[in-house]
Amino acid sequence: APSDPDLVARARAAKEKLGDKVFVLGHHYQRDEVIQFADVTGDSFKLARDAAARPQAEYIVFCGVHFMAESADILTSDEQKVVLPDLAAGCSMADMATAEQVAECWDVLTEAGVAEQVVPVSYMNSSADIKAFTGKHGGTICTSSNAKRALEWAFEQGEKVLFLPDQHLGRNTAVRDMGMSLDDCVVYNPHRPNGGLTAEELRAAKMILWRGHCSVHGRFSLDSVNDVRERIPGVNVLVHPECRHEVVAAADYVGSTEYIIKALEAAPAGSKWAIGTELNLVRRLANRFAPEGKEIVFLDKTVCFCSTMNRIDLPHLVWALESLAEGNLVNRIEVDKETEAFAKLALERMLALP
Ligand code: 13P
Numbered sequence: 309a310p311s312d313p314d315l316v317a318r319a320r321a322a323k324e325k326l327g328d329k330v331f332v333l334g335h336h337y338q339r340d341e342v343i344q345f346a347d348v349t350g351d352s353f354k355l356a357r358d359a360a361a362r363p364q365a366e367y368i369v370f371c372g373v374h375f376m377a378e379s380a381d382i383l384t385s386d387e388q389k390v391v392l393p394d395l396a397a398g399c400s401m402a403d404m405a406t407a408e409q410v411a412e413c414w415d416v417l418t419e420a421g422v423a424e425q426v427v428p429v430s431y432m433n434s435s436a437d438i439k440a441f442t443g444k445h446g447g448t449i450c451t452s453s454n455a456k457r458a459l460e461w462a463f464e465q466g467e468k469v470l471f472l473p474d475q476h477l478g479r480n481t482a483v484r485d486m487g488m489s490l491d492d493c494v495v496y497n498p499h500r501p502n503g504g505l506t507a508e509e510l511r512a513a514k515m516i517l518w519r520g521h522c523s524v525h526g527r528f529s530l531d532s533v534n535d536v537r538e539r540i541p542g543v544n545v546l547v548h549p550e551c552r553h554e555v556v557a558a559a560d561y562v563g564s565t566e567y568i569i570k571a572l573e574a575a576p577a578g579s580k581w582a583i584g585t586e587l588n589l590v591r592r593l594a595n596r597f598a599p600e601g602k603e604i605v606f607l608d609k610t611v612c613f614c615s616t617m618n619r620i621d622l623p624h625l626v627w628a629l630e631s632l633a634e635g636n637l638v639n640r641i642e643v644d645k646e647t648e649a650f651a652k653l654a655l656e657r658m659l660a661l662p
């Protein structure tokens with residue numbers, strides 16, 4: 309639906325009033341009505357880097373989800389304020405690993421005598437607490453665009469990796485990019501005693517995968533891939549690495565949201581694509597590339613928005629911008645100092661990856 313013209317005018321006016329004081333970041337999964345006001349759009353890696361590269365902006369308005377805003381706060385100076393237009397924009401995957409659960413897991417690894425060999429690698433999609441745990445134990449953060457390099461780095465530091473919280477990104481990267489086998493991976497279930505694993509299993513494993521997942525990408529199945537190949541002969545299947553392993557194994561290409569966009573930019577006219585990621589992005593790409601004769605469809609037959617990403621809508625953005633323009637700091641995301649120090653360590657290790 310087209311954006312409400314009154315709200316568009318209000319957002320524009322508030323942004324103009326704020327001038328260089330505000331910088332608006334938009335993740336690729338954001339709605340069109342919000343994305344039109346982003347100064348920069350990107351995947352979670354690019355947005356983390358871009359947030360850190362704007363020291364002159366007093367306010368960073370983050371159109372994305374909570375863990376992204378936290379990471380921006382960690383990477384920016386204390387004077388800069390990060391604002392999330394709707395505080396309820398969380399991430400169900402990030403919520404699947406709490407500080408208590410991860411501390412308990414470390415105890416289990418210690419009991420089994422493997423903790424010393426373990427390097428934690430945490431996906432960006434995690435709370436600041438989990439990032440701090442990661443930094444404290446010598447690990448790094450990764451995103452879907454650098455998971456392979458993060459694992460390579462981690463295996464130079466130790467013999468095993470504890471990968472948090474997305475089991476699929478961990479497994480897909482280990483098997484698809486690092487040549488490991490499915491047997492090298494075990495799944496730690498925080499809801500079972502000892503993670504549901506024996507000490508022997510922990511000792512034998514190379515990858516200890518946290519039992520978390522994205523419910524949006526979890527909707528894609530092998531059937532979705534087979535169906536689309538039957539429906540559209542010659543179709544290229546391109547999916548996000550948060551998809552289940554069998555989906556990634558059956559796909560032609562796998563990559564982050566930024567990778568998906570680049571792949572479609574480079575695709576020849578007349579090519580056909582089925583994309584397995586969030587629907588706001590797929591629709592935007594389908595509309596953008598249709599005039600160039602590229603046919604782009606959503607991988608599944610059912611709709612698949614990320615409901616928390618969608619919480620940031622134009623009314624929330626207008627409210628945040630107008631409040632800031634009136635000198636009212638609303639919805640600030642601020643990570644406490646101690647957490648920030650360790651989380652920053654882990655994030656900086658990621659930014660320093662080759
Ligand atoms: P990207 O790093 O590919 O932008 O993915 C972020 C995300 O939340 C995917 O669900």
Ligand code: SF4
Binds near residue numbers: 615616617
């Ligand atoms: Fe989290 Fe999945 Fe939404 Fe990404 S798409 S923000 S992983 S729930």
